[in-house]
Amino acid sequence: MADQSTTGVPIELRKVTKAFPGGGEPAVRELDLNIPAGEIVVLVGPSGCGKTTTMRMINRLIEPTSGDIVIDGRSSHDIDPDRLRRNIGYVIQQAGLFPHMTVAANIAQVPRMLGWDRARIAERVDELLTLVGLDPQVYRDTFPRRLSGGQQQRVGVARALAADPPVLLMDEPFGALDPISRERLQDELLGLQDDLAKTIVFVTHDIDEALKIGDHIAIMKAPGHIVQYATPAEILTNPADDYVEQFLGAGSSMRLLRLTKVGDIEVDQVPYTSEDADAAEVLAEIERDGRGYALITDGMRRPLRWVGAEHLQGIEGPVGSAGDPITGTLGHRMTLQDALEALLNADTDVVPVVGRRRAYAGALSLSTVQNAIQAIKTRERERRLHRNEPGAGG
Template identity: 85%
Template sequence: MADQPTSGVPIELRKVTKAFPGGGEPAVRELDLDIPAGEIVVLLGPSGCGKTTTMRMINRLIEPTSGDILIGGQNSRGIDPDRLRRHIGYVIQQAGLFPHMTVAANIAQVPKMLGWDKQRIAERVDELLELVGLEPGTYRDTYPRRLSGGQQQRVGVARALAADPPVLLMDEPFGALDPISRERLQDELLRLQDDLAKTIVFVTHDVDEALKIGDHIAVMQRPGHIVQYARPAEILTNPANDYVEQFLGAGSSMRLLRLTKVGDIELDQVLYASEDADAQELRADIERDGRGYALITDGMRRPLRWIGRDHLEGREGPVGATGDAITGTISHRMTLQDALEELLNADTDNVPVVGRRQAYAGSLSLATVQNAIAAIKARERERRLRRVEAQ
């Protein structure tokens, strides 16, 4: 990828309505939605609730009957539809690759339309194949029919990213895959998003998928309106009404543990410093902190080493390469259940948590997870109590 890939932009839907001729009530009715830049927003709901129609109105594959859609602050009605679509990546179920074209030719479609030269296109194709985990030498000249379903979807994602668009639309992209391939591609998408920070609108009817990948979830109901828009943890612990609760299914603390993300809980904040920090000043900070150790990070705040008081005894000048190498990190997008497994296999009591572009966001310990579980149980009890009182 380029050193500075294009980051996502905000999307705003203002009183957007879509009524099809002879279709009775509108498919989408006066829908308001703010999609933050660089986040994955999931449109979740049953068939016929308007989620795919809503997504397709963003790139004007379907024109709104009324209302406005702003992309990066610009009204989409004022942008030529072809130009708009070339700057919005689009991924559909079963990839939608052209069967008579090689993988490279499929990925190159939009860059060719934009007038890129052959060398730049070839470099971009190889770059994207590596990004989605496909070896360019093996897959560049392969035809789609020779790929598995999961590999085709990876190519579909690469094609959508080819011109480095700020916005990515994904319409049930993993719905036709087997459970193992589906989970792997969900993980791959989250890994890519941490590096690329695109604005992603993702359509699904699968609750677990929405809870796993969404930064925010818009739960939709017929006819085309949003009944709750919130972060996954809030939707799980505080559903807006009976419809949301029934759509989510029976809740339990174990399900919350499996689907709550590390980034949704309060993390430990271990003292950290850069490699050029003064050794004796850091030793004094460690003494004051009371833990007896600190985390050393690079210039991008990525975790490198644990360092203790003993490492700094008698050392003058910058910390440099002193300390013990980090043996593993936990992604802020990892579920608490997966994080718990990582902690049980870790060499240290604390494991650094990394966020966007692998930057240090805090640390996790067994005690942190235990506190999170206790908080989840407390929220569950409060929710049940509110339901009883409401009856």
């Protein structure tokens, strides 16, 4: 399913303003924002900063007063609102499920409006329940009141994905959950995104949640403008001003370690090749590289086995099944803190890092993480020195 799904599209907000009648200052004022295709962009800020208004203008639940919102190269003004919303998934806090409908009926709402036949809808419902970690046989005919808060949110995500939209809007989707359920669903969302590559606009007031899940983060301030738009690593190490620094709270190297992602650091580039590669050529590459090993991947570049010089002695022709099976991988969205723990428990000194579609993206070792920690500490120290210089920060 993941390989055939619709991937995300770019979204651009151009000088978007929203002023409510009698509301004084605009809720959003001349906001510019480029949201790359297939990324999670988080809008974060205190109550009243315009983040939810901004998100709801994307699917025209709220109409902009001025400016333009361009979705996949087309102005949203030129798209019928109902058609627009059917191509944008929407997840809200506490799921918003219809209590009188079963789980299956809730998920089937948009496909039914699009005229899908019953067999196709039933197949899609079961596919999505499996995708979000709910057994279709157990939950298909269950009513929302019998579900926990976390289960209801999973169904809400499944419903938003039902018609395979390229864009997903998520408005404080995990805000009402307990911390354990919230963290688990954040992890599951990141796992889903690695497979689906949707364009996700996510609203939260929690900076830790934003730093954990966002590819880019827009930190907003009233009246409705962006103070800093950057990657989590850049925001942590180079906050734009005092407002951002105060919003982040007390910084420390350990906090950076906990919130910096594996994909934000420079990973090792271990040689990799396929099973049908010539063993003699692989052996020569291993000797040139100097590490003493290489990675064997499948046709989609997913890690399969480590192979060393000792595995290739006497083999003529393809590498085939030579080598030792991979016992674990690290996701590129995993935090350095989690990666460090995984490395300490790993069977090997080096572990493959995988990106989207579980494709090989590099490798990580304890020394790589140690170097990254040192770099983080250096950046943090330099940032503090800069902030304390006379005249620094304007």
